[in-house]
Amino acid sequence: MTIEGQAIRSKAKTALSNQSFKTVTVLSSLLAVHDSLGYLPAEAIDEVAKYTKTTANDVWAVASFYTNFRFTDPPPDTVELCWGPSCHIRGAMPMLQKVFEHFGLEQEGDSPDKKVQVRLNTCLGACSQAPVISVNHRLVGNLDPDDACSTIDGLLQKHNRGKH
Amino acid sequence: MSKDYKELTAKAVQHLASLEAVAWLRVGTAICGQAAGATNLLQAIPSLAEKRNLPFVLSEVGCMGLCYAEPILDIQTPDGDRILYKNVDPALAEKILDSLAKGKTHKDNLLGAVTCKDKAIPLLKNIPMMKQQTRVALRNAGHIDPIDIFQYVASGGFKGLSKALNTMSASEVIEEVTKSGLRGRGGAAFPTATKWSFLARSDKKTKYILCNCEEGDPGAFNDKGILESDPFTLIEGMIIAGYATGSSNGVIFIRHGHAGPIERTEKALEACYEQGILGSNILGTDFSYDIEVSLTGESYVAGEETALMEAVEGKRAMPRFRPPFPAQAGLWQQPSNINNVKTLAYVPEIVAKGGDWFAGIGTEKSKGTAIICLSGDIERPGMIEVPFGLTIRDVIEKIGGGARNSKSIKLLQTGGPLGGVLSGDQLDIVLDFDAMATAGAILGSGGIIIADEDTCSVHLTRNLIAFCQYESCGKCFPCRLGMSHLLEVIERITLLNGLESDKALMERIGTSMQAGSLCGHGQLGFNPVSSALKYFKDEFDQHLEEHVCQTNQCSGPFIGPEKTRRWAHHTGSSPTAEVSDRFSSSQIQKQWISVLK
Numbered sequence: 187m188t189i190e191g192q193a194i195r196s197k198a199k200t201a202l203s204n205q206s207f208k209t210v211t212v213l214s215s216l217l218a219v220h221d222s223l224g225y226l227p228a229e230a231i232d233e234v235a236k237y238t239k240t241t242a243n244d245v246w247a248v249a250s251f252y253t254n255f256r257f258t259d260p261p262p263d264t265v266e267l268c269w270g271p272s273c274h275i276r277g278a279m280p281m282l283q284k285v286f287e288h289f290g291l292e293q294e295g296d297s298p299d300k301k302v303q304v305r306l307n308t309c310l311g312a313c314s315q316a317p318v319i320s321v322n323h324r325l326v327g328n329l330d331p332d333d334a335c336s337t338i339d340g341l342l343q344k345h346n347r348g349k350h
Numbered sequence: 351m352s353k354d355y356k357e358l359t360a361k362a363v364q365h366l367a368s369l370e371a372v373a374w375l376r377v378g379t380a381i382c383g384q385a386a387g388a389t390n391l392l393q394a395i396p397s398l399a400e401k402r403n404l405p406f407v408l409s410e411v412g413c414m415g416l417c418y419a420e421p422i423l424d425i426q427t428p429d430g431d432r433i434l435y436k437n438v439d440p441a442l443a444e445k446i447l448d449s450l451a452k453g454k455t456h457k458d459n460l461l462g463a464v465t466c467k468d469k470a471i472p473l474l475k476n477i478p479m480m481k482q483q484t485r486v487a488l489r490n491a492g493h494i495d496p497i498d499i500f501q502y503v504a505s506g507g508f509k510g511l512s513k514a515l516n517t518m519s520a521s522e523v524i525e526e527v528t529k530s531g532l533r534g535r536g537g538a539a540f541p542t543a544t545k546w547s548f549l550a551r552s553d554k555k556t557k558y559i560l561c562n563c564e565e566g567d568p569g570a571f572n573d574k575g576i577l578e579s580d581p582f583t584l585i586e587g588m589i590i591a592g593y594a595t596g597s598s599n600g601v602i603f604i605r606h607g608h609a610g611p612i613e614r615t616e617k618a619l620e621a622c623y624e625q626g627i628l629g630s631n632i633l634g635t636d637f638s639y640d641i642e643v644s645l646t647g648e649s650y651v652a653g654e655e656t657a658l659m660e661a662v663e664g665k666r667a668m669p670r671f672r673p674p675f676p677a678q679a680g681l682w683q684q685p686s687n688i689n690n691v692k693t694l695a696y697v698p699e700i701v702a703k704g705g706d707w708f709a710g711i712g713t714e715k716s717k718g719t720a721i722i723c724l725s726g727d728i729e730r731p732g733m734i735e736v737p738f739g740l741t742i743r744d745v746i747e748k749i750g751g752g753a754r755n756s757k758s759i760k761l762l763q764t765g766g767p768l769g770g771v772l773s774g775d776q777l778d779i780v781l782d783f784d785a786m787a788t789a790g791a792i793l794g795s796g797g798i799i800i801a802d803e804d805t806c807s808v809h810l811t812r813n814l815i816a817f818c819q820y821e822s823c824g825k826c827f828p829c830r831l832g833m834s835h836l837l838e839v840i841e842r843i844t845l846l847n848g849l850e851s852d853k854a855l856m857e858r859i860g861t862s863m864q865a866g867s868l869c870g871h872g873q874l875g876f877n878p879v880s881s882a883l884k885y886f887k888d889e890f891d892q893h894l895e896e897h898v899c900q901t902n903q904c905s906g907p908f909i910g911p912e913k914t915r916r917w918a919h920h921t922g923s924s925p926t927a928e929v930s931d932r933f934s935s936s937q938i939q940k941q942w943i944s945v946l947k
């Protein structure tokens with residue numbers, strides 16, 4: 187087993203035993219591991235199967251169903267974009283296209299420099315402030331479609347300054 | 351731990367007095383507040399107040415529903431005045447606190463006053479957005495700290511619970527709810543008391559009350575709003591439902607990713623256990639009850655009641671076949687009831703004030719209030735609670751201020767994507783479950799999205815269908831394939847490449863979906879198209895026959911998810927088809943990875 191693989195396993199195990207839910211299931215375990223690792227590598231799936239006394243196949247079946255799970259190592263920053271109808275009506279579509287272009291993307295995914303993952307969200311829950319996006323889980327509403335990109339850049343910078 | 355209700359209220363009175371002794375500042379930090387910038391405001395306040403030597407307490411509250419006015423700063427002074435300011439940023443907060451420190455009232459950006467000696471300041475309850483509201487489930491929203499149990503008790507919390515446990519039998523509680531005429535607010539409008547009586551009839555030891563806060567409908571944020579603003583109301587309603595039905599456990603089901611509602615609900619539950627409101631011998635009586643939170647991953651269909659149970663059990667959220675019905679064999683095969691957040695949130699007040707009081711609000715067959723989320727091209731977006739019987743016009747024009755920039759309303763999208771659309775000249779539809787159903791409108795989750803003349807109905811229909819397709823769980827083929835096919839057709843219509851036969855084709859797909867789908871998702875999945883074809887026929891025809899889109903939206907971009915649950919099938923290798931137990935675990939892993947990458 188590689189060192190990296192071992193590190194993933196031990197992190198996954200910690201996340202599994204620290205779950206705050208009263209009822210532990212395959213799904214609750216996957217959510218816990220995904221929260222901690224940011225993705226679900228094969229090692230983590232294996233650990234979830236062991237922990238919940240199911241098979242890797244059972245676990246993959248659940249993991250592949252819910253759209254919030256990803257299976258590759260994520261970039262450090264996350265930008266989520268709402269494409270729901272309230273945001274659509276308030277001008278999200280052209281705005282989102284600009285954001286995609288800004289990050290060198292044609293659709294949702296990781297930016298080519300692997301710095302930002304850009305995800306679409308069906309509704310961020312702040313429809314009354316449409317159009318809405320979130321930058322590293324911080325919501326921003328009432329965006330001016332023309333300066334959405336600079337708003338995102340500003341927030342990413344602020345976030346990363348705060349980290350160092 | 352409080353040994354009974356009396357002790358609990360005594361503690362609450364004391365706690366409230368300590369808050370009211372200094373300047374009590376409240377900032378709304380619900381999802382909408384955060385999106386408007388409330389986090390910055392919240393962080394700025396302590397140092398601003400300290401610099402001015404102002405003794406204060408700061409509470410984070412939920413959402414009052416006046417989303418257009420967010421971020422809201424609410425100031426209550428020891429002399430009893432309580433004034434709210436709208437659209438407050440840190441710079442404005444500085445000025446407001448400046449005046450406050452000098453014993454004066456800042457006069458800019460006033461929203462309204464809850465109480466005030468200065469009669470020149472309008473009362474909050476009289477501002478246009480509040481005037482016609484009757485707040486039952488939302489009575490505390492935005493007024494109390496959602497995780498402070500004593501603030502909840504001080505505003506009458508747990509009165510209903512104490513009354514039920516101490517003075518009523520389980521069947522008397524059900525009778526009271528029957529009297530109230532309460533109907534489910536999740537969309538089906540089924541009488542709540544009847545649903546409860548199905549569960550009460552079973553004598554199994556383990557029975558569940560499940561509260562559905564999946565709320566995946568874009569445009570609806572009232573369930574999350576209640577959990578974020580006043581989770582205790584929901585918890586109290588759930589315990590009463592548990593008592594009435596003789597059930598043993600409650601589960602609050604929330605979508606992962608909405609940190610605010612989840613955290614606040616969890617903290618509120620903790621506080622209830624601490625004070626003896628949950629656990630064994632609640633409030634010193636011999637009734638015991640437990641509630642836990644269960645999270646789901648992102649999946650819209652998880653909000654369907656049997657799929658919800660699958661998700662709580664940790665599986666793929668796919669609907670089950672019925673029968674057996676949940677009241678016979680639901681979660682973990684035990685008898686269960688699923689209620690919407692809003693439905694349960696009415697229960698405490700119904701029990702405390704009596705079913706007749708609730709039945710006095712609303713119309714003949716739709717009792718009580720409707721909780722509605724307004725968004726889109728509207729002057730005052732927000733979350734409101736109004737008695738049934740008002741018209742949609744009252745709601746949009748009087749309360750919401752009409753379309754933005756005095757444009758005209760072209761289209762309404764109600765009740766989530768599956769609810770389809772209405773045209774702007776149907777504003778006189780009365781808010782009433784049955785009247786709306788007759789008019790072909792769906793109240794559903796309570797979202798009303800307003801669009802003005804700049805929106806293309808065909809382009810918007812593509813958005814709604816893309817959502818329905820993306821969220822089809824894939825279990826039954828009429829929905830899985832039907833939604834994909836519909837999307838394909840509507841896609842080419844918006845690209846102005848539609849065929850003349852397309853309308854008939856969509857009708858055919860839609861009819862098959864209606865007839866053949868297992869759950870509401872597929873059965874209603876044609877609604878967005880059928881309603882749009884009905885009310886915006888001319889616009890469709892223009893796209894189809896003249897190949898033009900007058901709003902020009904269709905020549906702009908359309909952004910939607912590329913990878914969907916059908917995607918694995920498109921790549922030619924369905925994961926479920928290829929995995930069998932003949933493979934070793936690592937081979938299975940490789941298979942899945944190659945498909946999902």
Ligand code: FES
Pocket residue numbers: 268269270271272273274308309310311312313314316317318568569
């Ligand atoms: S539709 Fe965009 S936040 Fe709800």
